[in-house]
Amino acid sequence: KPSAPSGSGSSGKKKVAFVTNGVASFWTIASAGVKAAGEKFGVDAQTLMPAEGIVGQKRMIEDLLTRGIDGIAVSPIDPANQTGLLNEAAKRTKLVTHDSDAPDSARLIYIGMDNYKAGRLCGDLVREAMPKGGSVMIFIGRLEQDNAKRRRQGTIDAILGRPENPANFDPPGTVLEGNGFKILGTLTDEFNFAKGKANVEDTLAKHPDVNCMVGLFAYNPPLMLEVLQQAGKLGQVKMIAFDEDDATLAGIQKGTVHGTVVQNPYMYGFKSVEVLAELAKGNNAVIPANKFIDIPARQIRKDNVDEFWADLKAKTGSGK
Amino acid sequence: MKKILGITALLALVCIITAILSEGFLSGYNIENLARRTALLGIISIGVAFVIITGGIDLSVGSVVCLVGCGLPWLLTKQNWSMPAALAAVALVSVGIGIFHGVIITKLRIAPFVVTLCGLMMYRGIARGFTQDQTVGFGGEFTGLRTLATGQISIPFVDGFTLPAPCVFLLVAALLAAIFLNRTIWGRYMLALGRNEEAARYSGINTDRMVIVAYVICSALSGLGGMLYVLDSNTAQPVDFGNFYELYAIAAAVLGGCSLRGGEGTIVGILVGAALIMVLRNMIMLTTNYTNIEFAIIGAVLLIGVIADELVKRYAMRRRAARALLAETKPS
Amino acid sequence: MKKILGITALLALVCIITAILSEGFLSGYNIENLARRTALLGIISIGVAFVIITGGIDLSVGSVVCLVGCGLPWLLTKQNWSMPAALAAVALVSVGIGIFHGVIITKLRIAPFVVTLCGLMMYRGIARGFTQDQTVGFGGEFTGLRTLATGQISIPFVDGFTLPAPCVFLLVAALLAAIFLNRTIWGRYMLALGRNEEAARYSGINTDRMVIVAYVICSALSGLGGMLYVLDSNTAQPVDFGNFYELYAIAAAVLGGCSLRGGEGTIVGILVGAALIMVLRNMIMLTTNYTNIEFAIIGAVLLIGVIADELVKRYAMRRRAARALLAETKPS
């Protein structure tokens, strides 16, 4: 185990870091990819999850630069405003972005997907689950980070049948109608699980006849399942999920969740480290002309859930 | 119980307003939810109230909730401990933390604020350490254990409402706490030392032991709360599970009539305080679409509550004085 | 300055250990980063220290940081206010908050803990309200203004290190604070009333005014800190910008020798305390891969620090007593 690295070169291995935008189980899967790629490409690869938002992420990146890192992959929390920090990092080391892009910065490449498009996939699942339309409530951890905003907007636009417009933003408090659907609102919980659960419960109290719930952060769907089960409304209220929490996948198997949109966090981690390792060796050919490695999101439904889950378990080694 | 009249009236008012504005409020389902949330907050608030009554403060409540809330599923699902062993472990840790705080505060005479502030940082750090920052939960297992938090007890002759299991814990805890505080010698000792520790010591009270007991009660109830919270939500993330709960708990206790100067507090008041906080949040959810100003509203209500309480007290005192004066000047 | 000897030694120790374990630690780049972070924390810690010295507490620091940190870019970029107007607005709000706290605490006699706890909830709630929970930042604009936080001042004859601009703010604030506290009558009054408010009042001091001034200093420096934080990071998320900063600030002040009982504290000590917290975090990042236990370590160091301080004090006292005993029993 790397216990006390002190600058590049002491162990001979190149050092790269994978910085996330927060602490979440989603990133745990990514860190499995980071580890696997680190072993495969012979680099010291570390996953860092800032617990304190933007200020914490900045501090982490600065300290990584101090440590003498050979490459950093980062998921910027607020790309538009973190350009300065990213450029500073790009000056001192190889910098790539993952999960959330910062196109205006000097990052070498973006590895990930388009959250707006993934959101649209999610919206499509809603329409698929409810061909006749109905009322929908959206749950999400926070609305501040760029990827969350875009994901939600994609979902809304797809449900309402709007054309693609990633720059659009509907305020969370407004009720939106169209295409036979009524989007009742978007509730955030700031990662407070008790509140996340209370949000779902209060929705049932306020709108007893709600038809569909969409959970856009990995932990939202499990909390929703929890509440629906306690309220005896499993299956009655359609559920659309995002990401691949175990409870979500189990729900899809049982049919209580219609489907989920999965990114591929494992590949985010793996690809990021792969690219950084190659760059560190001086191989710049890994960067395509469009400076984008697409790791597309996928829709998982009852028909492909078993295969997906088995694959996931194999990759993260959580099958035991 | 004049002290909690104001807060009870406020609670009633908020309930009435919400009931008028939202049909869902009085539904059995919503009331069950409110009862369960109040129970969870109430349990930790009672704990913190004991510390406040002895003139101390405990800022580590939220972190103990996190430590137990993450520790229990971690032990059960990741370390494969047996259920009794895991329960015993979290109970021991909770009590141990209380003893640790109490001993440092009484024997080394370090301010409770500082000791428990360190606790706030440490216990969450430890939970993040052993879970490796990963979300832990029960998956679909341990449904029996989870009934402790999710179970519903049907009440005879009442339809459409079943009592959530945490309420039973709350009622038992509140009853025991009230008896302890008001009917036992230890309870009286705590009230006395909260007012004047030196005089209590000179009266032959082992004040150090009483203070330690108060911190143990607080940590134990925080641990119980943490267990129920995680059994209820089924999953916990160490970075933010229980964040700021100490502040809610203290707010509930203060709303309920505990004075931070020590020596004052009623258990019923604390329950009313906890219920008020939960009903306020519920109200904002049910009647508006702006949940992000929830905190602003709770903060404002809390502040207005204590200010009104203070002003009413002053007014009452002035009236009493005036009446006494009148009685004196009137020829008898 | 015997009081801060221990903490200064601890800081030196941590620095030496980190320097040995990590080459990067002593690089100009890292020292600049550390200096800037210490400056930012130091500024809000000095503010909170004034409140602590008068025997109060301010839990709203982090929320004021959030309010100003989100408010400034919001006014400039979303509301298109002119820079002087926006700066004046956040300054006014900060000072206004201090007056608000001070007046409620002194005139209505409500515990500072409660008042500022409500502030903690309210100001963040307000920030979340007006930003609609959206991240706000300066984009690529306002580079001139941002120099206040990101600027580097080269020092004559020193290569490879430039002084981060916030350090200038810190030095000015610390100098003014030290002079204010030790050499002006108001500083005296604060020290006196922090220890014995009645004594101060009976000496003809307008204690209420002094308390209000302390809260204003605290809020003003919190606002300054919030401005510098957001100018430094260029962006702020209302949900967690400044979260828990009050606790760090209080921890820095306590580490630096402020007693929560009031009437004690040195400005230099606070700077050392702030630096210690920042160096500890830096050490963990530079020398280990376990950043998630960072908090556990800070909490533990803080606790060990105050315990050691207490034990050393006791030991010194016992030695003095023993010496006195010797002198007394010796025939003169």
Added chain:
Amino acid sequence: MSAPLLEVRKLSKSFPGVRALKGVSIALQPAEVLAVIGENGAGKSTLMKILAGVQRPDSGAILMNGAEVEIRSVHDALARGIALIHQELNLADNLDVASNIFLGREPLRGGLVDTKRIRREARKFLDAVGLDVDPATLVGTLPIGCQQLVEIAKALSVNARVLIMDEPTSSLSAGEAEKLFKVIHDLRSSGVSVIYISHRLGEVKKLADRVTVLRDGENAGDLAREEISHNGMVKLMVGRDISQFYPHEPHTPGQIVLEVAGIRTPAHPGHALSFTLCAGEIVGVAGLVGAGRTEMLETLFGVTPALGGTMLVAGKEIAPRSPLEAIGVGLALVPEDRKRQGVILEMTVRDNVSLASLRKDQRAGFRNGRRERELSAEMIGSLRIKTPHDRQIVQFLSGGNQQKVVLGKWLALRPRVLFLDEPTRGIDVGAKQEIYRLMEELAREGVAILFVSSEMEEILGMSDRALVMHEGRITGELARAGLSDEAVMRLATAGEKVAA
């Protein structure tokens, strides 16, 4: 006759539930020492606080040199030359002596506090009160008696025209008090007027040019210089004669109940304390302030455990490490500082009286409510505690009655040995006499009483035997026959010259 320097006309002041002053009038001539006396709660301190700007009156007028003035704040009062030495100590113990003396009136230099000048000038005032400490010493490190002198120096530094002293000698003993009297004489000679409040009537007789007596917030009468006599003052204060002030009758001591051999206190570990105490005996402990008497009692009672030596209670050796253990063997202590260590001010009479007995009367950890009621009723009756009911908050009782509550708390435990530390400190004559009467009764019932007092008359009047302490040592023991003013003073100063 010209207008008085300071005059108060029909001043009234009410607190919630109490009318502290009901139209009180006083007049103070230039260069006069006016004593204001009265029972506890008569309104003396309230009146003085109003004059010093700490509190505002409800109605009435204050005149200076015949012109009506309004005193809105302490600052106002100081500006008009009125300074008050409060009944309780009011110093910031985190600041040094000089800073405390000039607190609120610091001389400035270039906008900053002129520390050098403060220290230099402080020296002058310290010399005046005969306190030989460095002005840079932290006040917190000084013993209570010295702090009281600092407080007096502080009042002198105002250069007031009217100096009010509210029980300045309550924590001073003979030596320091003498110094103070000299200061007062000097002040008078230089034209300053002094209002002097004290429960020690001997002092009043010695000092006062005139006496104003307050009773229940009203004027009860004035005494001119030649009319001042002990009985005259008492009669005006309590409205009746109190004959035979010290009800002492010699007791025949029973068996030895407390035997102290070589006990060392943490404050004075250099000296071993030894003495014995018999059942039914009242033993006084005399000494100057800081002689270590409180320390001795606290050590015997387990508050600050002894560093060595042995202690036998009824023949059984014990070494109490907490009051709890001391109580267990039948000891009880009525502490020196009533408000801090004696009562819990915010609790009721009943709760205070029963506090120490809860453990004894418990039923499996539960309180025995009926027993508590019986106990408080019994104590209110037998100690004649003046209270409307036993649910009254102790804060609202007068000092003497608070002291009786403390006594009641201990008598409920039926102690074998009762330690009393300054049992009559700040208590009016009526209450004093009741406490003496109680001591007598208890001794007759066989309780051994050890009482510390700084009042010479009390020591002489009440002891069967007296121990005298000086700087942590017991310098002598005087049997009743050998008890005299001079003998006690000689031992209390250990042969040093008494400052007079």
